[in-house]
Amino acid sequence: MERIWKNNKMSYGGDYNPEQWDEATWAEDMRLFKLAHIDTVTLNVFSWATLQPSEDEYDFSKLDKIMEMVKANGLKVVLATSTAAHPAWMAKRYPEILRTEFNGMRRKFGGRHNSCPNSPVYRKYSVRLADKLAERYKNYDNIIAWHISNEYSGECYCDLCEKAFQGWLKDKYKTIDELNRAWDTSFWSHTFYDWDEVVLPNMLSEHFGYEYTMFQGITIDYRRFSSDSMLECYKLEYDAVKKHTPDIPVTTNLMEFYKLLDYQKWAKYMDFVSWDSYPDTKATPAAMALNHELMRGLKQGKPFVLMEQTPSVTNWQPYNALKRPGVMRLWSYQAVAHGADAVMFFQMRRSIGACEKYHGAVIDHAGHENTRVFRELAALGAELDKIGDKTLGTREKAECAIVFDWDNWWGIEYSAGPSRIMRYRDEVQNYYNAFHEYNIPVDIISVEDDLSQYKIVCTPILYMVKSGVDERLRQFVKNGGTLVTTFVSGYVDEHDLVTVGGYPGKLRDILGIWVEECDALPEGKKNSFVWEDIKYDADLICDLLHTEGAEALAVYEEDFYKGMPVITRNSFGQGKAYYVATRSTAEFYKRFVELVCEEQDVKGVLETPEGLEATARYSEDKKYLFLLNHAEDTKSFIADANYYDILKEVSVKAGEEVEVAAKDVRILESV
Numbered sequence: 160m161e162r163i164w165k166n167n168k169m170s171y172g173g174d175y176n177p178e179q180w181d182e183a184t185w186a187e188d189m190r191l192f193k194l195a196h197i198d199t200v201t202l203n204v205f206s207w208a209t210l211q212p213s214e215d216e217y218d219f220s221k222l223d224k225i226m227e228m229v230k231a232n233g234l235k236v237v238l239a240t241s242t243a244a245h246p247a248w249m250a251k252r253y254p255e256i257l258r259t260e261f262n263g264m265r266r267k268f269g270g271r272h273n274s275c276p277n278s279p280v281y282r283k284y285s286v287r288l289a290d291k292l293a294e295r296y297k298n299y300d301n302i303i304a305w306h307i308s309n310e311y312s313g314e315c316y317c318d319l320c321e322k323a324f325q326g327w328l329k330d331k332y333k334t335i336d337e338l339n340r341a342w343d344t345s346f347w348s349h350t351f352y353d354w355d356e357v358v359l360p361n362m363l364s365e366h367f368g369y370e371y372t373m374f375q376g377i378t379i380d381y382r383r384f385s386s387d388s389m390l391e392c393y394k395l396e397y398d399a400v401k402k403h404t405p406d407i408p409v410t411t412n413l414m415e416f417y418k419l420l421d422y423q424k425w426a427k428y429m430d431f432v433s434w435d436s437y438p439d440t441k442a443t444p445a446a447m448a449l450n451h452e453l454m455r456g457l458k459q460g461k462p463f464v465l466m467e468q469t470p471s472v473t474n475w476q477p478y479n480a481l482k483r484p485g486v487m488r489l490w491s492y493q494a495v496a497h498g499a500d501a502v503m504f505f506q507m508r509r510s511i512g513a514c515e516k517y518h519g520a521v522i523d524h525a526g527h528e529n530t531r532v533f534r535e536l537a538a539l540g541a542e543l544d545k546i547g548d549k550t551l552g553t554r555e556k557a558e559c560a561i562v563f564d565w566d567n568w569w570g571i572e573y574s575a576g577p578s579r580i581m582r583y584r585d586e587v588q589n590y591y592n593a594f595h596e597y598n599i600p601v602d603i604i605s606v607e608d609d610l611s612q613y614k615i616v617c618t619p620i621l622y623m624v625k626s627g628v629d630e631r632l633r634q635f636v637k638n639g640g641t642l643v644t645t646f647v648s649g650y651v652d653e654h655d656l657v658t659v660g661g662y663p664g665k666l667r668d669i670l671g672i673w674v675e676e677c678d679a680l681p682e683g684k685k686n687s688f689v690w691e692d693i694k695y696d697a698d699l700i701c702d703l704l705h706t707e708g709a710e711a712l713a714v715y716e717e718d719f720y721k722g723m724p725v726i727t728r729n730s731f732g733q734g735k736a737y738y739v740a741t742r743s744t745a746e747f748y749k750r751f752v753e754l755v756c757e758e759q760d761v762k763g764v765l766e767t768p769e770g771l772e773a774t775a776r777y778s779e780d781k782k783y784l785f786l787l788n789h790a791e792d793t794k795s796f797i798a799d800a801n802y803y804d805i806l807k808e809v810s811v812k813a814g815e816e817v818e819v820a821a822k823d824v825r826i827l828e829s830v
């Protein structure tokens with residue numbers, strides 16, 4: 160199986176900032192890391208100002224010492240390039256590196272993630288730093304990855320970005336006529352005669368609120384451009400480190416469904432995916448699982464690295480609840496269950512100043528090992544040692560996929576009409592939840608990914624059908640696949656220009672329907688439908704549609720469109736295409752997903768009671784079944800085969816009732 164690293168176990172450790180401490184403390188850290196079974200540290204994430212005291216001066220003396228110390232202590236290193244926060248002197252000397260906000264406000268020095276991605280000065284010095292770091296440390300054989308910058312995020316609306324945007328548009332559209340066509344600029348007298356007439360879409364121009372734009376085409380292109388601008392910064396640093404260390408894999412830490420960066424495009428330039436998981440206190444196990452699925456899907460199912468999570472508590476939420484006993488372990492294994500091959504944290508030692516001093520850490524302010532959190536971390540570390548390399552490189556096997564697409568995200572949520580409360584990720588989550596309840600593995604894929612390995616593909620709110628996408632879906636259904644799509648699908652092309660002739664545009668023949676109108680219901684207002692003798696709610700959106708070959712499985716019960724179809728099924732080639740014209744309740748999604756899975760003979764990895772999550776990862780010859788009890792009480796399941804529990808070190812017989820205590824985890828290896 161393809162692995163991220165040639166390790167003999169899952170990497171365990173995380174962000175370590177010894178530069179904030181004296182050397183006596185470093186020695187104590189080394190002792191404590193050993194106790195916690197920590198073997199990997201992410202170094203140098205925010206040290207640019209220390210490494211480069213002035214324009215021509217670099218000082219690596221402290222980092223040299225740190226690198227030597229961690230090597231001497233047998234630790235592996237994820238080495239960051241430190242370019243996510245520029246030095247104050249640089250901002251003073253070159254104010255052009257500072258970002259301009261959406262409202263046009265030019266920032267001063269402060270915070271982090273504060274550099275304009277299109278500033279030549281920022282690019283020059285960030286790449287130079289990456290280059291120097293790689294050159295200097297290239298012979299350290301304990302560097303297992305490069306960590307470029309940190310959590311790329313935000314955006315910039317400065318004059319440099321505006322110029323760069325004009326250039327980006329010229330590359331994309333070639334002629335100004337094509338730009339005018341793509342943006343439909345005959346609307347509201349927007350015809351452009353020269354590239355330099357185009358301005359950035361923000362509060363000074365096309366917007367009347369962050370998500371309210373008067374020209375969707377311009378705003379969506381700005382989103383693409385902004386994601387590309389930061390990706391370009393990443394790629395420049397990538398090339399700089401690869402030049403010296405071609406064999407060290409390169410990554411940057413992503414953040415779940417982050418709207419401003421098209422991670423599916425980014426992942427193509429990452430040697431492996433890594434991400435930071437900070438679920439808020441209300442996150443359900445299925446919501447956390449969906450984030451992991453997205454990360455796994457970015458590289459077509461390859462394992463990823465859980466680069467950060469908090470051992471106990473965050474600092475940036477309104478209420479920073481503690482992770483209850485067992486929860487850090489449970490959530491760590493949940494990541495592994497969904498494809499992680501490393502378990503890492505932010506941060507190793509709690510800092511004493513600024514905004515992260517109350518963020519959880521392996522080593523607390525108390526400074527010793529006699530804390531609940533440390534004991535839990537050390538116990539998990541010992542377990543990971545015991546698991547060794549068994550699960551590394553193993554893969555889940557999914558027959559179902561849900562499509563997620565950043566262009567659609569932007570298209571749907573910048574749209575003026577039909578509804579401002581329609582959220583793309585929420586509808587993806589609604590479908591995912593149903594699969595998750597049955598422990599049915601799902602890949603989160605892009606519109607470009609190969610569909611041939613799937614039996615069921617869901618494309619919730621496929622509003623934007625980019626060129627080629629309809630044909631791939633058509634072939635998929637023709638060849639026997641089941642397509643599920645929903646309300647507000649097939650409206651526009653990649654330029655957000657409507658496909659005329661009736662919705663759902665290019666999907667019409669596949670679905671065998673024609674959508675004539677779309678009713679957006681205010682929050683709290685509902686329609687309903689009866690399906691298989693059960694009454695379900697319809698809310699948010701009610702499409703008014705006519706069948707053109709499809710059969711209606713249920714009809715609306717109320718309003719002037721009472722009797723019109725709400726769920727349809729079309730036989731197309733060897734397969735079927737479903738259209739769900741409204742949003743409904745969890746009970747509906749559950750039954751609906753059950754039906755399509757029954758039709759396609761798709762089964763979950765195991766039957767479990769509510770709250771007990773199950774996934775399976777496979778090597779060439781072994782299966783690893785993960786049981787994760789998110790509930791507050793003991794749950795049990797019936798073993799479907801003979802296994803060996805690699806954590807508890809006991810055998811499990813087929814047909815046996817197996818218990819999983821509250822918040823506990825079992826990992827069963829096939830025998």
Ligand code: GLA
Pocket residue numbers: 309310435437467473474505515518
């Ligand atoms: C992010 C960052 C870290 C730290 C944590 C705190 O993930 O990458 O530097 O700020 O958040 O939760």
Ligand code: ZN
Pocket residue numbers: 257258259275276277278315316317318319320
């Ligand atoms: Zn800028």
